Amino acid sequence: MMCPTLPTALPRRVVVLIDPPPRGVHVFDKRAAAAVYHYHYCYQPFSKSTSSDESTTTQCIEMDDGEYNNCKQLRRGSSLYEQARSPREIIYSICNDFSWSLLRDLILSIACFLFGVHGPKMFVLPLIGGLTVRPIPYQVTAAGDVMLDLALANDLIPKSEVTFPSEKTWFISFLLPISIVILIGSIFPMNMTNLTNNNPLYNIHAGICTLLVAIGISELVTQTIKFYVGRLRPNFYAMCGFDKESLECTNGEEMEMEARMSFPSGHSSLSFCGAVCLVLFFVGRTGLGRPMVSSLKRKTLIVLSYAPLLLSSWCATSRLVDNWHHPSDIIAGSVWGSIAGCISYHLWFPHILSVHAGIPLSVISNAISAEDAQNMVSSNYLLADTSSSIPV
Numbered sequence: 001m002m003c004p005t006l007p008t009a010l011p012r013r014v015v016v017l018i019d020p021p022p023r024g025v026h027v028f029d030k031r032a033a034a035a036v037y038h039y040h041y042c043y044q045p046f047s048k049s050t051s052s053d054e055s056t057t058t059q060c061i062e063m064d065d066g067e068y069n070n071c072k073q074l075r076r077g078s079s080l081y082e083q084a085r086s087p088r089e090i091i092y093s094i095c096n097d098f099s100w101s102l103l104r105d106l107i108l109s110i111a112c113f114l115f116g117v118h119g120p121k122m123f124v125l126p127l128i129g130g131l132t133v134r135p136i137p138y139q140v141t142a143a144g145d146v147m148l149d150l151a152l153a154n155d156l157i158p159k160s161e162v163t164f165p166s167e168k169t170w171f172i173s174f175l176l177p178i179s180i181v182i183l184i185g186s187i188f189p190m191n192m193t194n195l196t197n198n199n200p201l202y203n204i205h206a207g208i209c210t211l212l213v214a215i216g217i218s219e220l221v222t223q224t225i226k227f228y229v230g231r232l233r234p235n236f237y238a239m240c241g242f243d244k245e246s247l248e249c250t251n252g253e254e255m256e257m258e259a260r261m262s263f264p265s266g267h268s269s270l271s272f273c274g275a276v277c278l279v280l281f282f283v284g285r286t287g288l289g290r291p292m293v294s295s296l297k298r299k300t301l302i303v304l305s306y307a308p309l310l311l312s313s314w315c316a317t318s319r320l321v322d323n324w325h326h327p328s329d330i331i332a333g334s335v336w337g338s339i340a341g342c343i344s345y346h347l348w349f350p351h352i353l354s355v356h357a358g359i360p361l362s363v364i365s366n367a368i369s370a371e372d373a374q375n376m377v378s379s380n381y382l383l384a385d386t387s388s389s390i391p392v
Helices: 039-046 087-096 100-127 164-186 200-229 236-240 254-259 266-286 294-302 308-321 329-348 361-374
Strands: 013-018 024-032 056-059 071-077 081-084 138-140 146-148 190-192
Touching: 039 056, 100 200, 164 200, 164 266, 164 308, 200 266, 200 329, 200 361, 236 254, 266 294, 266 329, 308 329, 329 361
Parallel strands: none
Antiparallel strands: 013 024, 056 071, 081 190, 138 146
16 A cells, blocks of 8 residues: 655644554644545654653654644543643634634524523513512411511521622632633643544633523523512511511512512522533543543542532522522522533533543534545544545
8 A cells, every 4th residue: 555645735734643552642733734544654754753652652744844843742541632732832723723603603602691691681571571479478466466477587698798699609600610611621622533623712612602501591591480480588578678567568679579589599500500511521521431441540530520519509508598598499499500501511512421522512523524525444544634635
């Protein structure tokens, strides 16, 4: 078998050469040649250096400008490779693989987020005829005494003094997860042996869209149910300023409305939504469904991936301690937030037991399209960019 000649103009794509087992995978970044090459016939002629270390390997392909600046060191023994990148490489690859389809999806995700957060009060509330107003529970005895429901007569803790104010809840549920996703997706992008495009832009884009859509769905349903059910909070009498003389609320319409939106818990749904998205993001990257050798490090990473649930559980249960919600409110909010996070995650990533878990679906779909166009000869051949027209 003769090795085809490399083209003069090298495409700006990421190329993955699959070496016969058990040697592993060699990744060439930045304008590397895109073609279907067998390792034994085509790989060695273009190698500049090969490491003798069994744990890592360094390979290069000379670029069209005569430089060898695309060398990478990768670990062996696994189909999943995570590789730290410098800020310069991150910026270059993001600009190089910018796609208008990614921008469109991001805009739609932001629109979903904004509608979920602000839409219920602006559109849904008038549509359902306003907040459901339940009668105030009280009973007047024959002696003229007013008896109240003790379940609604708890002390009021102001919003600024609760364990998790709204600003703090938004930070741990949205700003913190999105920062972690951007940081990890930028520095440690996912690389798979059979996928050709592992640009960090796709990892960052999928993670951001997941959180935006998840919180949009969670907030839309949570706020809508709050308006429709109109359940009274455990601190209802204190919050609305119930007067036993007039038998009416005296703290104004806004406070009375707030006192009637107990079910489900918004803090619980929001915190669990962000936490579940982050947990799935972490677990997907551990390769739970990939045929890898079990190790203490891998098991530890899987266990640590569930750490965000501890913070969300603290936030949710604090609403019970602060007398702002009933136990059933917290359970319902936590369940719905978790469901919203799962739904959104699987819009952008495969399930965590998939062999491609952690890889954005946009990357996988691109790889499938390329595979259909190129007709791989065997598992030891390179799946190249469809723009290359090199005969095999």
